[in-house]
Amino acid sequence: MSDVLLEVDTIHTFIGQFHILEGVSLKVRTGSITALLGRNGAGKTTTLRSIMGLNPPRSGSIRLAGEPINGRPAYEIAQLGVGYVPEHRAIFRDLTVEENLRLAERKRGDLAKRSDFIMSLFPDLKRFYRHPGGKLSGGQQQMLAIARALVADNRLLLIDEPSEGLAPIIVEQIVAALRQMAAETTILLVEQNFAMAAQLADEYYILDDGRSVQHGRMADLVHDHATIDKYLGAG
Amino acid sequence: MRDRFTSSQWAGLTLIGGLIIFPFVVSLFTGQPVESGVPKFWQGMLIQVFILAVFAMSYDILMGYTGILSFGHALFFGTGAYTIGILLKHAGWDLGSALLAVIVIAIIQSLIVGLLSLRVSGVYFAMVTLAFAQMFFLLAEATDFRQWTGAEDGLQSIPVPAWISPTTERLRFYYVTLAFAIIMYLLARQVVNSPTGRVMMAIRDNETRAKVLGYHTLTFKLIAITVSGVMAALAGAFNALWNLNANPAVLGVGTTINALLMTIIGGVGSLIGPMLGAGVIQLLGYWLNVFFGPSWPLLFGIVYILIVLFLPYGIVGTWRLRSAGWLAMWRERSRSLIRFFNHP
Numbered sequence: 034m035s036d037v038l039l040e041v042d043t044i045h046t047f048i049g050q051f052h053i054l055e056g057v058s059l060k061v062r063t064g065s066i067t068a069l070l071g072r073n074g075a076g077k078t079t080t081l082r083s084i085m086g087l088n089p090p091r092s093g094s095i096r097l098a099g100e101p102i103n104g105r106p107a108y109e110i111a112q113l114g115v116g117y118v119p120e121h122r123a124i125f126r127d128l129t130v131e132e133n134l135r136l137a138e139r140k141r142g143d144l145a146k147r148s149d150f151i152m153s154l155f156p157d158l159k160r161f162y163r164h165p166g167g168k169l170s171g172g173q174q175q176m177l178a179i180a181r182a183l184v185a186d187n188r189l190l191l192i193d194e195p196s197e198g199l200a201p202i203i204v205e206q207i208v209a210a211l212r213q214m215a216a217e218t219t220i221l222l223v224e225q226n227f228a229m230a231a232q233l234a235d236e237y238y239i240l241d242d243g244r245s246v247q248h249g250r251m252a253d254l255v256h257d258h259a260t261i262d263k264y265l266g267a268g
Numbered sequence: 269m270r271d272r273f274t275s276s277q278w279a280g281l282t283l284i285g286g287l288i289i290f291p292f293v294v295s296l297f298t299g300q301p302v303e304s305g306v307p308k309f310w311q312g313m314l315i316q317v318f319i320l321a322v323f324a325m326s327y328d329i330l331m332g333y334t335g336i337l338s339f340g341h342a343l344f345f346g347t348g349a350y351t352i353g354i355l356l357k358h359a360g361w362d363l364g365s366a367l368l369a370v371i372v373i374a375i376i377q378s379l380i381v382g383l384l385s386l387r388v389s390g391v392y393f394a395m396v397t398l399a400f401a402q403m404f405f406l407l408a409e410a411t412d413f414r415q416w417t418g419a420e421d422g423l424q425s426i427p428v429p430a431w432i433s434p435t436t437e438r439l440r441f442y443y444v445t446l447a448f449a450i451i452m453y454l455l456a457r458q459v460v461n462s463p464t465g466r467v468m469m470a471i472r473d474n475e476t477r478a479k480v481l482g483y484h485t486l487t488f489k490l491i492a493i494t495v496s497g498v499m500a501a502l503a504g505a506f507n508a509l510w511n512l513n514a515n516p517a518v519l520g521v522g523t524t525i526n527a528l529l530m531t532i533i534g535g536v537g538s539l540i541g542p543m544l545g546a547g548v549i550q551l552l553g554y555w556l557n558v559f560f561g562p563s564w565p566l567l568f569g570i571v572y573i574l575i576v577l578f579l580p581y582g583i584v585g586t587w588r589l590r591s592a593g594w595l596a597m598w599r600e601r602s603r604s605l606i607r608f609f610n611h612p
Contacts, residue, residue, distance in 0.1 A: 085480055111482035119480070125473040132466055137481050181481070 038063040038189055038219050039084070044093030044103070046076075046083045053079045054090065055243040061189070061236075066211070066220045068234035068251065070227065070265055075240040077223040078120060081191045084221075085117045086110045097189065112139065116182030120193040120223075122174035124181070126167030130158050133166050133177055137184035144184050150217075151180045154210040172203035179210065189219050196226045208232055227265055231255050239264045287446055290314065291439055303439055311442040315434070317550045318449040319506045324530035324542035325456055326499035331528075332537030333460050334492040335472030337390070340397030341527050343381065343404055344374055344497040346519030348504030350408060353423040353514040354416055363429050370505045371498055378497030382490045389475070398521070405519040422515025426508055434510050445506055449543070452499055456539055459495055468492050472537075500527075533575055535582030544583055 039061040046054035054076050061067045069077045082088040084095055086107040095103040102110050111117070125133050134151070138144050152159045155176040161169055166177055175195060182190050195211070196204045204226070211233055214220065224230040230237070234251040241264055254260060294310050295302040302308075323345055330336045348370050355366040385396035411419045418424055428434065434441045459465050467488045470478040478485050508514040517523065526549070527542075534545025552571065556564035579586040 087476065087480070106484075107476075107479040108482050108484045111480055117480040119477070123474065123477050125470050125477065127473055128466065128469060132469075135463070136466055136470055136478075139482055185482070 036063045037061070038098055039221065040094075040096045041080070041084065042094045042096075044080075044083055044090035044095065046079055046088050046090045048079065048088060053088075053243055054083060056093070057083075057240065057243065057245045058093075059238045059245055059248065061219060061221050063219055064215075065235045066215050066222055066233050068230040068237045069221060069223045069240060070230060070237055071240035072264070072266060073225070076243040077240055078193055079243075080240065081117070081119075081193050081221070081223055084110075084191060085115065114186065114188035116185065116187035116190045116218075118178050118182050118190065118192040118195065120197055122171060122178050124166040124169075124174050124177050127165060129165055130162050130169070130177055133181055134158075134184055137181040139185040143186070147184055151183050154183075154213060155180050155206075172199050172206070175199060175203070175207065176210070179207070179214075183214065183217075187218055189221065190214070191221050191223075193223045194225060195222070196224065196229050204229060227261065284446075284450060287314070288443075291442060308438050311438050312434070313550065313554060315438075315442055315445045315510055317547045318445040319503050319510060320526070320530060320546035320550060321449050321543035322452045322506075323500055323503040324527050324534065324546045325452065325539055326496045326503065327527040328531050328536065328539055328542040329456060329459065329468075329499070330492055330496040331531060332539075332542075333465065333472060334468040334489060335475075336386075336489060336492065337394045338397040339394040339521070339524055340381075340399070340401030341496075341500060342519050342521070342523035343397065343401040344377065344500035345504035345507070345523055345527075346401075346404060346408065346514070346516075347377055348374060348501030349508035349514035349518045350417060350423060351501070352505040353426045353508045356428070357423065357426050358416060363432070367502070367505060370501050374498040374501035375494055377501075378494040379490060381497075382493040386486055386489045386493065398524075401519060401521070401524065405516055408516040408519055418515075420516060422513050422517075423508075424513045426512050426514070428509050428512060432509070434512070441510070445510075448502070448506060452502070453539060453543065456495070456499065460539065464488065464491060529572065531582075533572070533582055535584030535586070535588075538582070538584040538588070541582050541584035548583070 037060045041057060041059045043056045043058050044054055045052065045056060057076060057080050059067070059069070059080075069080060071077050079088055083090045086102070086105055086109070090103055093103070094101055097113055097115065100113075102113065125136065128136070134144050157173050158177060158180055161173065166174060169177065179192065179195060182192070192211070195207050199207070208229055211220065211222070215233070222230065222234060231251060231254070236248065237251050237254055238245050238248040239260070240246070246264065247260060291302050291307050291311050294307040298306045300306055326344070327338070327341050330338055330341070351370045351373050352366045355361040355369055356363070361369070381397065381400050385393055385400070388396060407413065408417050409420050410417075413419070431437060432441055432444060460468070467478060467483055468491075470481075470483070471485050471488060475485050504518060507518065530545035530549050531542040532545070533548055534543065535541025553564065553568060556567050560567055581589060
């Protein structure tokens with residue numbers, strides 16, 4: 034059996050009349066962290082949304098553990114074991130931390146089983162367990178959004194810009210948490226903060242204008258300043 | 269948290285106790301028998317509040333808890349009224365069977381309306397539900413079915429069983445509708461506090477986020493519209509029993525707007541708020557009518573604007589938001605007072 038968990042093959046995605054993804058391909062290996070890099074508007078978020086079924090591609094294929102998933106609705110893809118952490122701290126603001134986490138249960142007892150692990154990653158959530166999600170700080174909301182994806186037994190996590198707008202000290206906590214999570218699951222990470230992505234990822238794909246233009250080992254990319262300057266604008 | 273829960277439970281029990289003895293208190297103060305005169309009049313007033321409270325609460329499940337705005341909620345209320353009226357008057361059914369039929373028909377109707385309209389959302393859904401309600405309104409008015417519905421005159425003289433007659437057994441009818449409102453409230457509370465209720469609230473917050481957690485949101489929206497539809501239909505049935513008739517107005521836009529007003533005035537997403545809103549609308553309407561005559565709707569409009577301006581989250585919503593602040597302020601003032609008396 035192949036160790037490729039997710040395989041995206043030449044997908045073309047449109048949003049309205051705009052052709053956003055023009056043949057994106059990538060592979061995510063089981064147990065790895067793969068970073069999806071690129072400038073603003075390169076198509077990173079649309080790639081995650083296409084995988085999740087929120088912006089289904091018009092052509093190309095997406096396979097999860099060999100099973101085609103493109104064309105399936107988002108809730109079915111989630112039930113196959115794909116956790117999605119959208120950008121902008123996508124929590125349910127009116128519900129408490131506990132209710133947010135409980136909503137992510139797919140089987141009764143999921144939260145009880147993984148609660149200790151989640152609270153060890155994000156101790157703040159324990160403190161505000163019965164507070165409405167909307168009252169948490171930006172960093173805590175991001176932690177809650179990530180924690181929610183950990184409640185169910187997900188095979189793959191799609192995480193979009195976890196460091197967006199957060200203070201460096203919070204970013205460090207999230208990096209530490211993601212590193213621990215990588216031991217348990219597979220992660221496809223979209224991240225603008227190259228320094229953060231470089232600390233975490235085993236492999237990378239670079240998107241530019243809706244196309245995947247380069248991929249390889251992250252350890253090699255950190256020394257490739259020409260590529261970083263050309264596609265990421267970060268030194 | 270535990271204390272607050274206990275105190276709100278206690279407040280609820282006090283309110284129920286107050287409503288149970290209310291007819292006798294009015295009788296005591298007026299010196300009139302409990303089954304006639306002013307006590308009987310006020311029982312009638314509260315009966316209408318109880319029925320409207322259930323209707324408003326059903327709207328709150330849809331709008332307040334699931335975030336679905338409907339302009340056609342009168343459809344369920346009116347269908348409930350006509351169903352019980354036709355079954356009692358023309359089919360000769362007994363009351364229990366007729367009420368059961370109201371529930372079954374409401375379930376079928378909610379599922380059909382939901383499946384056909386919940387694929388669109390927001391204002392589009394609202395317009396589709398409005399179209400459904402108008403369709404039934406026209407059906408109720410149609411002369412082709414006059415022998416069943418009474419067409420524009422409505423279905424008159426519904427034969428309500430003597431033991432529950434709102435004219436001769438008003439006090440009994442009062443307690444039956446009070447029990448009906450309490451049972452509906454407890455059921456609604458059970459629904460919104462259940463895991464299904466949490467998903468409904470998640471859909472209200474952001475439907476896409478609920479989908480990516482693995483929820484087939486259409487199923488949960490169908491559950492919400494069915495629970496809401498059944499409650500509204502039962503309220504409509506009791507309304508027909510109370511008025512002894514069902515006329516096309518119960519299916520009109522005005523009935524839906526009434527539910528919307530009660531929910532907004534009382535407080536969206538609180539269950540108890542819309543019940544309170546029903547009381548405010550019914551009693552305020554009565555008093556404004558007594559003091560200002562036919563121009564009362566104009567004054568009510570002004571009162572409504574003032575409520576929206578000064579209580580933007582409705583009565584219960586604003587109370588909940590401010591009570592924490594007020595509580596802290598009173599605690600601080602009590603402490604200052606104690607400090608002053610200890611060390612003047």
